[in-house]
Amino acid sequence: MSKYISLTAIGKDKFGIVSVIAEVLYKEKCNIEESTMTILHGQFAMILIIRLHSNTSTKTLLNKLKKNSQSFPISLFYTDIDSYRPKKQVPRNPFIISVYGLDKTGIVYSITKYLACNKINITDVQTTLSKHEGKNTYIMVIESDFPANISKEEISQGLFDLAESLNVTISINQAESSDI
Amino acid sequence: MKILPIITIPNPILKQSSFHVQEITKETKDLIENLKATLHAHPRCVGIAAVQVGILQRIIIVDVAQSLKEHRNNGLLVMINPDIKYCSGEISSREGCLSVPNFVGNVVRKKKIEVEYLNINGDKQELKTSGFEAIVIQHEIDHLNGKVFLDRVISLNTDVFRREN
Numbered sequence: 001m002s003k004y005i006s007l008t009a010i011g012k013d014k015f016g017i018v019s020v021i022a023e024v025l026y027k028e029k030c031n032i033e034e035s036t037m038t039i040l041h042g043q044f045a046m047i048l049i050i051r052l053h054s055n056t057s058t059k060t061l062l063n064k065l066k067k068n069s070q071s072f073p074i075s076l077f078y079t080d081i082d083s084y085r086p087k088k089q090v091p092r093n094p095f096i097i098s099v100y101g102l103d104k105t106g107i108v109y110s111i112t113k114y115l116a117c118n119k120i121n122i123t124d125v126q127t128t129l130s131k132h133e134g135k136n137t138y139i140m141v142i143e144s145d146f147p148a149n150i151s152k153e154e155i156s157q158g159l160f161d162l163a164e165s166l167n168v169t170i171s172i173n174q175a176e177s178s179d180i
Numbered sequence: 181m182k183i184l185p186i187i188t189i190p191n192p193i194l195k196q197s198s199f200h201v202q203e204i205t206k207e208t209k210d211l212i213e214n215l216k217a218t219l220h221a222h223p224r225c226v227g228i229a230a231v232q233v234g235i236l237q238r239i240i241i242v243d244v245a246q247s248l249k250e251h252r253n254n255g256l257l258v259m260i261n262p263d264i265k266y267c268s269g270e271i272s273s274r275e276g277c278l279s280v281p282n283f284v285g286n287v288v289r290k291k292k293i294e295v296e297y298l299n300i301n302g303d304k305q306e307l308k309t310s311g312f313e314a315i316v317i318q319h320e321i322d323h324l325n326g327k328v329f330l331d332r333v334i335s336l337n338t339d340v341f342r343r344e345n
Contacts, residue, residue: 098330100280101190132188132281139283141333169190171331 003052004033004081007065011074013044020072021046024064029053049081093146094123094175097159101168103129103138111140111170114162118155121145138168143175181217184233186278189328191234194279198229198236198324201260204302208239212258212300215241222278224248227316229323232279238262240320244313251312259297262321265306266294273315275329285333289318 009021018037025032030050037046052058058078065076099111108127115122124143129136146155156172163170187193201208211230219228219241226246230239238261244253269291276284292310295317299305309317319329 096333096335098333100330128283130189130280130282135188137189137281139280139330141285141330143335167190169195169331171333173332173334175335 002054003058005050005052005058005061006079006081007048007050008046008077009048009065009069009074010043010045011072013039013042014072017044017069017072017074018046020069021048021065024061024068025050028056028061028064030056030061093148095144095146095152095155096173096175097142097144098171098173099140099142099163099168100137101163101166103136104166107138107166107168108140110162110166111142111159114158115142115144118150118158119147120150120155182214183221184214184218186218186222186232187234188279188281189330191279193234193236194231194323194328195326196231196236197326198231198238201237201239201298204260204298204300208237208260209300211235211237212239212241215239216256216258219243220246224276225278226312227320228278229320231323238324240317240324242313242316242320244316247312252310253313254307254309257307257317258300259295259305259317259320260299260302262295262297262317262324264290264293264295264318264321268292269310271311271315273312275315275319277319277329279323280328280330283330285329286335287319287329287332288334289315293317295321 011017030052032048033051034049035046052061062076062078099107101107112122122142122144125140127138127140130139152172152174159170159172215228215230215233218233219225226244227240227242230237240259240262242257242259243255244251245255267290270288271291272286272288274284275287291314293314294306294308297305
């Protein structure tokens with residue numbers, strides 16, 4: 001049975017980080033099953049789901065990754081994955097929730113708490129701080145999966161009340177989920 | 181002609197509906213000239229609504245010829261009280277906005293539109309257009325109705341990107 005790990009690498013962005021990691025994985029015959037990579041505040045972050053080659057141990061792989069990435073100030077973490085489920089499950093009742101307003105602490109907490117209390121599963125989130133003329137506007141776009149027994153109207157009302165108390169704008173749209 | 185400052189989210193003015201222009205006065209014409217100058221002062225900008233400079237009048241300027249990518253277009257359009265009379269089809273594209281700095285997102289719009297509006301002389305005009313120009317007109321008319329593209333994002337995976345400055 002194949003063994004899978006999740007590998008997280010974070011460090012100051014610099015040319016070549018991806019290729020150094022990918023080179024070690026290639027030489028160790030490990031396969032990248034899924035990945036996400038981004039730059040947050042100048043920090044390059046990657047999460048990889050890796051299928052290990054039967055002759056490669058996690059310890060060997062990590063040692064080689066650490067050795068080869070010495071010229072990058074990068075932190076590496078890994079977790080064993082018991083059962084790998086390829087590909088994200090397609091949400092059954094997907095909605096996109098857009099939130100924007102003047103930045104302040106508590107926006108993410110309040111909204112995600114409300115969603116969790118209503119058993120709404122967050123499947124992806126993107127956020128950014130949009131800076132313009134000395135103002136910081138926080139933008140968060142949430143991809144979520146609503147339980148079948150909850151209506152958009154029910155959730156909309158709760159979120160609009162929350163928007164008022166947080167002084168932000170919240171929009172909900174049924175997500176595009178067709179395959180073309 | 182003056183380049184006017186752009187207001188950005190979360191300025192509450194952007195959530196208000198703009199008023200119909202009842203009469204095209206010298207002030208209206210001056211505003212239109214300033215909007216044109218403001219649009220052309222921003223590289224890559226292909227459309228602007230009066231509300232984006234804080235004036236709640238139903239006036240939009242569209243100039244798809246300013247796009248880096250070539251699109252079929254009708255040149256510089258000044259539209260007063262624009263109203264979409266007919267639309268069909270759907271098209272998804274990545275939109276940005278001067279009022280939502282540093283962010284772009286994928287939005288679905290109507291592919292073809294027929295829009296009625298007044299030109300700067302107050303003459304009633306009809307324009308049939310499609311593709312990118314139709315998208316820009318719908319984006320600007322959204323502003324007149326108190327909406328920004330963030331209110332219309334319908335997908336996230338690979339669809340919403342931070343804009344690198």
